[in-house]
Amino acid sequence: MRLDWRDVIFLKPGERIEFQCGNVQLDQFKGPGKWEFYPSDSSKGLLVFTNKRILFITTYDQPQLWLEIPHSEVGRFEPGVWQTRTGFFGTSSLTHRELMVRPKGWQVGDQPTASFQFLTENSLEEATKQLRKCLETFEKELQEESEKSRRIEVVHRGAVGVVDFSQLASMMGQKGLVLQVIQCPNCLGKVDVPKVGNLAKCQYCGKDIYAVDIFDKFKGLLGA
Numbered sequence: 689m690r691l692d693w694r695d696v697i698f699l700k701p702g703e704r705i706e707f708q709c710g711n712v713q714l715d716q717f718k719g720p721g722k723w724e725f726y727p728s729d730s731s732k733g734l735l736v737f738t739n740k741r742i743l744f745i746t747t748y749d750q751p752q753l754w755l756e757i758p759h760s761e762v763g764r765f766e767p768g769v770w771q772t773r774t775g776f777f778g779t780s781s782l783t784h785r786e787l788m789v790r791p792k793g794w795q796v797g798d799q800p801t802a803s804f805q806f807l808t809e810n811s812l813e814e815a816t817k818q819l820r821k822c823l824e825t826f827e828k829e830l831q832e833e834s835e836k837s838r839r840i841e842v843v844h845r846g847a848v849g850v851v852d853f854s855q856l857a858s859m860m861g862q863k864g865l866v867l868q869v870i871q872c873p874n875c876l877g878k879v880d881v882p883k884v885g886n887l888a889k890c891q892y893c894g895k896d897i898y899a900v901d902i903f904d905k906f907k908g909l910l911g912a
């Protein structure tokens with residue numbers, strides 16, 4: 689029985705396949721502490737992008753997951769097209785279309801993490817476009833995830849602590865302090881403190897500022 693390439697991918701929670709491109713050859717890959725080149729037919733296969741990873745599946749015999757690069761490790765990627773002369777007199781030329789993936793912290797002179805050669809006309813352009821989109825999606829989802837856990841944390845802490853600006857004002861009043869203006873943690877703009885509610889909104893950048901965070905800042909001062 690022949691496996692389908694989808695059978696060899698195990699998607700992580702929240703992971704989905706965004707793009708796949710066949711007729712790709714893995715040229716080189718830099719693993720931990722070693723260099724590997726794959727010049728043979730056995731390194732031909734399928735390049736798959738998900739919202740979390742770059743995957744390469746060889747399809748020579750049975751499909752096999754050969755390589756995975758999490759988006760979190762990708763510093764940048766570069767598409768390249770160049771000519772190679774072949775033959776005794778160098779008369780014929782081959783066009784290489786290659787996508788190089790550079791790890792984070794990559795510098796000029798370093799080798800890429802992986803390079804993929806595209807054997808089908810125009811597929812490099814499409815793959816480049818799709819990978820850019822996938823990396824943007826990854827960054828956006830990462831940010832949304834941290835915002836969400838931040839909100840959950842606030843709700844959780846709000847259940848046991850001080851969340852309200854009016855409570856905060858009265859606690860500060862007991863120490864002879866008046867809190868009128870706070871600094872936005874995002875843009876450092878001066879934000880007026882609301883009289884009530886647990887939330888202030890920065891009028892410059894729109895960032896939510898929670899009373900509980902302001903309370904945390906003045907905790908020492910309030911002796912709480």
Ligand SMILES: [Zn+2]
Pocket residue numbers: 872873874875876877890891892893894895
């Ligand atoms: Zn702001």
